[in-house]
Amino acid sequence: MSSQKFTLRELQNYTGERKGERILLGLNGKVYDVSTGASFYGPGNGYSVFAGRDSTVGLARGSLLRSEMPGPGDAPTTMDKLSETEQKAALSWETRLKQKYPVVGVLVKESPEKEDQEEDQDEEPESS
Numbered sequence: 325m326s327s328q329k330f331t332l333r334e335l336q337n338y339t340g341e342r343k344g345e346r347i348l349l350g351l352n353g354k355v356y357d358v359s360t361g362a363s364f365y366g367p368g369n370g371y372s373v374f375a376g377r378d379s380t381v382g383l384a385r386g387s388l389l390r391s392e393m394p395g396p397g398d399a400p401t402t403m404d405k406l407s408e409t410e411q412k413a414a415l416s417w418e419t420r421l422k423q424k425y426p427v428v429g430v431l432v433k434e435s436p437e438k439e440d441q442e443e444d445q446d447e448e449p450e451s452s
Contacts, residue, residue, distance in 0.1 A: 328429035
């Protein structure tokens with residue numbers, strides 16, 4: 325497995341919306357390159373909601389609602405946040421994805437320094 329690390333903010337750049345762009349999906353802390361499954365995960369297709377996201381909760385619950393998945397700046401989902409039934413479903417999805425797609429990295433929490441820097445950039449400079 326590759327040791328490339330992705331925050332959820334970085335992962336959101338891999339949705340396949342730009343020509344030639346990879347489609348990545350996060351699940352159970354791993355990042356899969358699902359580009360060969362563009363007919364499922366690519367823009368406008370049935371599972372496109374999972375592209376560029378930590379899809380653990382959505383897949384575990386069988387939900388296509390983005391509101392159920394963590395967004396940029398959030399911490400990746402950990403299995404302890406899921407019910408026992410949801411954990412089993414997430415592991416079942418992981419087994420399926422591992423059979424079809426390569427793992428290209430891992431999900432990591434965004435560093436506090438990066439969050440602080442982005443907040444600073446959002447603030448208006450004080451004028452004297």
